[in-house]
Amino acid sequence: MKEKEVSQIHGISEGSIVRVTDIEGSDPEIVPQLQEGVTFEVRSIGESPGFGSKISVILDPVEGQGIDKWQSVIASTYEGWPNGCSKGLRFDADGHKTKFADKYFDLEVLE
Numbered sequence: 206m207k208e209k210e211v212s213q214i215h216g217i218s219e220g221s222i223v224r225v226t227d228i229e230g231s232d233p234e235i236v237p238q239l240q241e242g243v244t245f246e247v248r249s250i251g252e253s254p255g256f257g258s259k260i261s262v263i264l265d266p267v268e269g270q271g272i273d274k275w276q277s278v279i280a281s282t283y284e285g286w287p288n289g290c291s292k293g294l295r296f297d298a299d300g301h302k303t304k305f306a307d308k309y310f311d312l313e314v315l316e
Contacts, residue, residue: 230308
């Protein structure tokens with residue numbers, strides 16, 4: 206079965222410049238470069254193979270913030286978020302690093 210192509214979700218699109226607006230997490234050590242006010246470029250948005258309706262979003266840090274380019278953020282989301290389990294936020298930077306904690310966050314489009 207072919208994956209469906211996804212290039213935008215929750216108001217962001219591939220190539221957008223976005224800023225982190227809110228964070229709620231159980232462990233501040235998870236993805237420490239993910240902080241309120243940090244800007245990223247949305248590198249890709251796509252369905253996560255083998256995970257049903259889970260969508261992966263890859264965010265590259267914008268230069269000039271003291272964050273190395275290799276410190277990209279891989280986040281997950283679902284079309285039905287925000288919801289109660291995601292603390293009202295639309296993205297989660299947990300699953301690609303650990304299964305034991307979550308770092309939910311929201312983004313606003315700058316460009």
